[in-house]
Amino acid sequence: MQSFQEIILNLKHYWADRGCIIQEPYDIEVGAGTMVSETFLRVLGPKPYRVAYVQPSRRPADGRYGDNPNRLYKHLQLQVILKPSPEDVIEQYLGSLEAIGIDLRHHDIKLEEDNWEAPTLGAWGIGWQVMLDGLEISQFTYFQQCGGIDLDLVPAELTYGLERLTAFLQVKDSVYDIEWAPGFTYGDVRYQDELQYSVYNFEMADIPTLWKLFELHEGEAARLLKQYDPKAADKKRFPLLPTYDQVLKCSNLFNTLDARGAISVTERQVVMGRVRRLAVGVAQAWTDQQQERSGAEVAQ
């Protein structure tokens, strides 16, 4: 039986062998691997890129104090971006399942329509949820737009739900019973986080403080974005990546406020719109910034 960490290592190895850069998790809280600039910004523009990374994904409203066997405040996603997507991308994906010991001649695998959309990122794509013996184990998406921009090269995004996949392989009914490493269960490693973050997110987070933080980060992102000048000669050094960090902070604070019940439904739309404007602004500036200089500019 492969442990949780062995499954992760095997998948990373598999994708490294197929030309992916193995990135480490991004160090700012995000709700999904897609939000990390390694995906959100790298899929923009004409440069091919291949990357795989495990991203802890925080969804404050999904926390269950460690009580629910299937729901987590923070779960781990393996995010794979293949830009442009190779012709045999589905075969490669199925190969990755075989690489962690799933014999697909004896299991039922289905690709069921599921188009992905992230309104706060102005991003959407066409794809499937991958069902293995009735369990959704991955999301497979051909990105079409990101930050409201049509993509030059169509990347394939493969997102593995690592806990689910492992529970399946280890035949465990509760995620907390997964063997993380020999002698350590998932519960040993993660239970305290689930409990304490649930308490914080649902009961103790100070709403005025979170709002204040949200506005501070929002203000900083907006201040920076306003200063980006597409005509500036030295625009390549403009700190768009740090600007985007501020947007990510906003997004996580928004999710926490939401879990805390501090956002009414009407407000929700408005606040999401505020985050989207910033994310789209960064994506547009980034696309401009990363463009190769034209021949005329080089000649000067």
Place this chain on the structure above:
Amino acid sequence: MSLPFLLEIGTEEIPDWMIPAALANLRLLFEKLEIPYESVALDATPRRLVLRAEGLPERQPDSEERVMGPAKSAPAQAVAGFARKHGVKPEDLTIETTAKGDYYSFVKKVEGRRTKDILAGALPSLILQINFPKTMYWTGKGGPRFIRPIRWIVALLGEEIVPFDLAGVHSGSLTSGHRRLGAREIVVTIADYERRLRDHYVILSAEERRQKLTSEMAGVRVKPDPALLETLVYITEFPTPITGSFDTQFLELPEEVLITVMRHHQKYFSVEDAHGKLAPQFVAVMNIDADREGFVRRGNERVLRARFTDARFFWETDQKKKLADRVEDLKAVTFLKDLKERGSYHHKVERMLAMLSGDRHAARAAELCKCDLTTELVKEFTELQGVVGGLYARVQGEPEPVWQAIYDHYKPESMEDAIPRNHAGQMVSIADKIDSLRSCFSVGLVPTGSKDPYALRRAAQGVVRILVEGEVAIPLLNLIEGKELTAFFEDRVRFYFKDIRGFKYDEVNAAMAAGWGDLKDLETRLARIQKLRPTPDFEPLAASFKRIRNILEQAKWDRPPGLSSIDPTLLEPGPETDLYHEYRGIAGQPIENVISRLRPKVDLFFDKVLVNAPDARVRQNRLTLLSTLLAEFSTIADFSEIVTNS
């Protein structure tokens, strides 16, 4: 020589529900090519759209075309030049006489184009023209769009490949088998295509896949579900059913919840016991040939257990707060954000209650009917809204008419769906739908063409159905206001009686022209017209009514009824007086009883009497007589709307 043709568009998994329409569309596009054929057949799996035709000609027939050259008077040099250019000898040219004079010409034989070349030229754009509700690009910005990436194409005419390129794929004779049980590249001919696929675990025919599933499920008492069967037929290439079971303790949960989890979330058939009650079993459909080790069954059982455990957790959690205690929570749930400060469900319910004054059960049901939107179970299984509210209301001791009304108040959700089973449910459903329609129309959210994001047509159709088929005696026009909404409903009423109930369109027009404010009344009148129509006097009388209408229109007759009355002294003896007396005698009686007496009098009147009399007073009197007659018998319908053969 006639040739068979095979086109297989190999793709990544196409959404099942789009496949039948795509095939119909592909057939149409093929027919439009105007290449003759004897027969055509279409098939599909999630990974291939296939068209096979028999009896295509090898080439189009040869044709002849006359090529005109220089005038007869032209110098010999020019004539020789013309002949040389077209590769004929000058002596083979003939003189052709035209309106403009005599010219050299010759008949050119045009060889018919080869079908293979026509197909090679036409197929790439034909394939991309197949209509899908949503498409994607995959080769890069500006690249071709299709439902999912095209990965291979088989195009064979007879034994030859029809060569073309599309989205970087070359057409050829290589197909692909089942993703895991078959080979990735298989050489096929038209003759062995379907058999080769079968060898590689692809059953090409949807009918055969359906048969396989049905016969292999025959041993289990499966709840019939044709829509789910179709879905499964089109998400598999080699479907095989397996039966799994779940712990009987979950049978404590309402069947509705269990079935929804199985059907909508897991695509399982549910199973009944001998008494028609839900059994602790399910049938899942795999896309492989067998589950020898039981991996698939156990996997599905575990997934279902986790889902049921969640559902039970939600069910128990939700019970901690009664529906009645959730009314205030609706203030935070948006119904329609465009309504601004009146846009919450709390406000919607207030508006519904205002419509329902007087009916105790309906009012109670309306008050509670949206509260389930705040429950965990509905957040998880949104398709169970209403049903869950009804189930909770029952458990929480609400009277039967109330919980049933809550349970049913989204009904009817389709044309086939039943309307709410009791009066309170019908009232609440009407109030809910009318409020949605009024609200959306008030902020300009009016359906246009195929765009109807708030499903307002369905809502209006539901109101119409409940008013006609239910126990509700409310005139529709008391519920709606505004030109736009009235016109919208008029369309739905017409659609309902014409397309759903099957009345003839002119009967519907005629009956509606006499008013449609009360749908029960409209239904009764339509039934009367339908019965009256085959009687021998009906159509001639309808034609006469049309004539009367035309005469009145030409005379610009717009006398409001009752302002002036018929002056018997001005009536001409004979047909006009006879008609008047006939009218006096039958006024107030149903048309069915008098039609046979009235018709000959009307006919005779038109035969013998000139309406347009020279004396203005006589003319006015005649027009008054005709308009009175028309008004008297137009309360059931405006008969001039009836399309007659005469």
